[in-house]
Amino acid sequence: MGTSATSTVVVVGSGLAGFGVLRELRRLSPEARLVMVTLEDGHFYSKPALSTALAKGKTSETLVTTPAEKMIANLKLDARIGREAEAIDRAGKALLTTGGPIQYDSLILATGAEPVRPQIGGDAxxxxxxxxxxxxxxxxxxxxxxxxxxxxxxxxxxxxxxxxxxxxxxxxxxxxxxxxxxxxxxxxxxxxxxxxxxxxxxxxxxxxxxxxxxxxxxxxxxxxxxxxxxxxxxxxxxxxxAVGLRPNVELAREAGLEIGRGIKVNEFGQTSDRDIYAIGDCAEYPNGLAAYVTPIMAAARGIAPSALGTPTQIRFPPLSVQVKTTVFPINLLPPAMALRGEWRQVESDAEGDKHLFVDSDNRVQGYVLTQGKCEQRMEMDKLMGKWHERNARR
Structure with a gap:
């Protein structure tokens, strides 16, 4: 059963995933009540820019691209800044927060990931x-x-x-x-x-x-x-x-949602509860985790209409990544972690190197371009998209 344009959609999180899906929701439904719950201050900034901010002369203040007040006004949000999402009452369809319960028609979890803390001794x-x-x-x-x-x-x-x-x-x-x-x-x-x-x-x-x-x-x-x-x-x-990130799944786990490496979702971004969705670093899609900007934006375009009552399948483009190492530029599309195969070098010259990951069925499942070869990224993404479509029809 679909939801109406005046339904209430609650989004937990104010990162790229949270704001990405809120933008899509507002674009599709000018009248829906959109509630954002976040422990952060609600400013919009690019998290990938944190690892290159020194070179760009950025401070924490200048990394902010849009202040919270402007994001709230532009998206007409009911913003609960500095509030913690404590639990989900699935039967009553309410998010329980430090500011009180919030009823929802659809709930979207954009809780991100938390840094892995290795076991290290010492007093510091x-x-x-x-x-x-x-x-x-x-x-x-x-x-x-x-x-x-x-x-x-x-x-x-x-x-x-x-x-x-x-x-x-x-x-x-x-x-x-x-x-x-x-x-x-x-x-x-x-x-x-x-x-x-x-x-x-x-x-x-x-x-x-x-x-x-x-x-x-x-x-x-x-x-x-x-x-x-x-x-x-x-x-x-x-x-x-910088040893890695772990999907933040505790809120979902305590609510009894299905958890794998992240919060497990289907092709529409739905969790094991049809009225609850997950997006971004906390979500485990059918093909695994996808903690980069491109899949977040693609997921937002599918989850927003689904949360408003029009089931829409998430369609991921080739998920290539630009490694921000300016002294040795790299563009890559990593193969799935569990995929068996091998890397093959297909080009190597003064301009750089090109490697393809070929699986056990001799299908190309990833690539790495270095230095001047990085200019082939768009061409490779198009080819990867065609190869994946062809493989899917087999």
Whole structure:
């Protein structure tokens, strides 16, 4: 049964996913009551910009692209700023918050993801900063002395982008990761090695195949000393934790919704409760997690009409990613994590490299472009879209 244009849709979260679906909802229904519940201040900003903000001279204030007041006015929102969503009363169709219950016709969870906190010993382990929100970046900048040595735990996408941002702006990053190369879960080893070597030439210090056992206060001077699992001691002024994100599913789990790695949703973005949807970093779509900008926008275009009563299937375009390493540009479309296959280098010259991921059925399921080859991104995305359509018809 569809909902009317005057229905109440409650959205939990004010990140890109929350505001993305709110924009689509308002575009489709000028009259619907849209309620936004968020613990944050409600300002709109680009979270991917946090790892490149130094190079762009951004502060936490200038990262805000649209203040909360303007977003609220433009989208005609009933905004509950600084309110925590405590529980979902599914039978009564109410979101229970620190400001009281809110009735809904449709509820959309855009609760995002939270930083993974590795088990690290030492009296200063709690001082490691995970930059996943504007307030985290504000703290990071305030604690960052000029020319600081910055220990980065994790050499995945975020850690490598921060290393690039820091080294190109006069800081001294030291990166520790248990894997053998940066971006090891996204790119073939040959590309990871080139990223490692290029950033090392610029001044990045790598400790790969290692992990941080403890972080202690450096005595008697300010700062920290990290002890690695081989006994190496690394001194730093700031410690940045970039070991990954975990979908924030607790609200959904406590409500009895089906949970996998994230909140499980169908092709319409519906959870196991037909009146509750999930979008963004917290959602696990039929093909898995999709924690990037492109899938969030695609999901919003499907979930908004569905939440208003017109079931609309989410259609994801090829989900390619631009890695923001300016000293060694990379564009990639990563294959699904569980997919079996191999990387094949198909081009390598002065302009850069091109690799294709080919599965066990000899189908292309991903690509990596480096340096000048990055110009092929649009062409590759079109080809990947055609290949996927052809494979789906088999």
């Amino acid at each position: 382990a709690h001082r490691a900063i995970s930059v996943n929100q504007l307030e985290h970046y504000d703290r990071f900048r305030k604690e960052l002395p000029d020319g600081a040595r910055v220990l980065i735990i994790g050499a995945g996408l975020v850690g490598t982008e921060f290393a690039n941002d820091l080294i190109t702006n006069g800081y001294r990053p030291i990166v520790v990761d248990m894997l053998d190369n940066p971006l090891a879960q996204l790119v073939p080893p040959a590309v990871g090695e080139k990223v490692r070597d290029t950033l090392q030439e610029k001044g990045v210090e790598w400790h790969l195949g290692r992990k941080v056992d403890a972080i202690d206060y450096l005595q008697p001077s300010p700062g920290y000393v990290a002890t690695l699992d081989d006994g190496t001691r690394v001194e730093a002024d700031v410690v940045l934790s």
